[in-house]
Amino acid sequence: MGHAETLIALGGAFVAAAVLARLGGRIGLPTIPLFILAGILLGPNTPGFVLIEDPHTLEMLSALGLVLLLFYLGLEFHVDDLRSGGRRMALAGGMYLLLNVGAGLGFGLALGWGTAEALVLAGVLGISSSAIVTKVLVDLGRIGNPETRPILGIIVVEDIFLALYLAVLQPLISGSDGLGGTVLQVAKAFAFLLLLAVAARWGTHLVGRLFRIKDDELLVVSFLGAAVLVAGVGELFGVADAIGAFMVGLILGNTTSGERIRELVHPLRDAFAAIFFFAFGLSIDPGDLPSVLTPVLLAVTLTLTMNVIAGLVTSRIYGFGPRPTANVATTLLARGEFALILAAMAASAGLDARLSPFIAGYVLILAVVAPLVAGRSDWLARVLPDRRPAERSTAEPPVTADR
Template sequence: MNHLVFEVGLAIALIALSGLISSKLRFSVIPFYILIGMAVGPHAMQWWHFDFRFIESAPLIEFMGRIGVLFLLFYLGLEFSVGRLIKSGRSIAVGGSIYIGINFTLGLLIGFMSGFPLAETLIIAGITTISSSAIVAKVLVDLKRTANSETEMILGIIMFEDVFLAVYISILSGLVLSGSSSLGGVLLSAVIALGFMLLVLIIGRKAVPLLNRLLNIRSNELFSLVVFASLFLLAGFSETIHVAEAIGALLLGLVLAETDHRERIEHLILPFRDFFGAIFFFSFGLTINPMELGGAVWLSLAAVVVTLIGNYAAGMLAGRSAGLSSKASNNIGLTIVSRGEFSIILANLGKAGGLMTIIQPFAALYVLILAILGPLLTKESKHVYNLLNRVFKFKDAQKKKPDSMVLHEDGSV
């Protein structure tokens, strides 16, 4: 433990350096955080004259990264509204079903056409279906799109994915780890996940007057302790019932966004969101072994191409089904294309089940590519939309009457 503080300080310095480089290049900072972690991680030591392995600090850096995901999703919830989410329940269910249906089907096709057995194919389909909540949240905040009309659908799809993930992991755990799966256990996991989310949203909205009184605390220290305790307790409890801890953080943010203390909480959370969020992407890069990626290049590239096409089509269909414009629907398909933490979780499940060794390098390379492309495509969504509109001539693109939204130069709506 003698070098713990030094190792953490070195990690933060590298993160800051990569952030400065991205700022100079005017490029999304997320890929730089991931790449610097990958470059100095425990698997790349032969490239360097110095020891950057972060041996003593690795568990702490990983935990700080988990905290970063919580703050990212919590802040995203604060920027939204539980009232809007509840009112849009039907459109979110339809949009989420469209998104999952298209991407999961394409994932199955990738697995079967590549000649993988059933278990490996199911793992690959899961990897290619679930978006990265952390990257999506970071992009929405960085591009100042939290108030956009399509953000409602994006958040809804993220939550819908979590219900799907809870059920899917239950099924895969039975198939991959024990060779069987209990239908009752799968249904119970789905009911618990969905019921918990609805319960938090409904009770939270009813309890707004009580929360206003409870949070009326003059001391900033006590106010911070109450907010942080609520965040970690709800996120931690979510994980115990097989709902992603990040979704628990998102739910709390949605509830507290309805209170009179939203702006004070945002001001409190902002520096923690930026600091721990950066550490998450760095810690994610540390887990990638560059030396194992070569054997999965063609499979990963094929999956990336299929995902980009399927994700965009799903986003357009989901947005149009909710009555959004083509521009807003375009933003949905591009924003949620990133893959990340959930894909790695599924790959680790395949490793634990003794499946083919190509699964992990495939997941790492696939996630890395989309973690880089996702933020870039989202930032350049205006240019992507204009380019595709020339080819497909979206129906509402020629309306003389402009949409209620304005597309800015930075790609925000």
């Protein structure tokens, strides 16, 4: 694709996403499924006008969108939250993974497509989409809600698990590298995560001095460069770029420049997030869905059920009432970028050909349904039990739709 064609494709992607989002806003629809729909309709997998023939055209900009979303997530997550609530965060995240990854593994084995395929499906059904979760929290205005800290904590635990999971899964499904290679990959990923954790715990003061910049332009260049660089280095060590960007945001959010960085990153985050979800739609072929429709619908039902159970478990850990519980269960419902990475890994390893259309259909349905369900979480809250002591449960206001 030539330079002019690339610019037309990029400009068309922005315009299409904006038009659909404005139309959806008039009838109360969230932006995420509309951005994805724009990518599907203008991509190579649907009939009619094709704006972008090759989904890889927007690959780098899409990666930048994911980095900025997770960088913003880190800015909103404070080191004090890790210090004061680290044990509960680890317990809630661990229980979420146990329930969802375990259910995914059981579902994969029940399908009978093979053991390697079941291991892939365990990750597909078990890990939330960090990008969609972050966008849902922003769009619904829930960043300051009490349940948002546990939601972010679960995302952090998932991303750490993801780094180690990918390091182990790759040699298992490809049959290469052996035990030594697997151990080395896990060790590299763990060492990089440990280095980031040390920087977040003890390096904030030093980093704060480096980013004490008066000029907004230089500050934007500096924090954007740091987020992208660390995300790229993380990829080299077998750690998802998302967790690298998140940790940079976590560190910078606790510096004296943190508030300015939050304000400056907003327009960048929103613009490139739109491209991320548009590119996400380009990669999905809805024509593949009919061949695997039954297992996809079963998987979606299973995910809905396990997320409600995980929300109830989280509410017991944190002492939440029905409304925060419903928000936890519905906000973490989406599956996305990680599942598509697993689909690519499965295809390159020569696993069952049904995996790719299954993952595409499953991700498409949840990516569209999850933001809609999250916006109507008060419906679920009305039927959830309130297991808190009477003196505590009376403090929570009546269930209403929150934005």
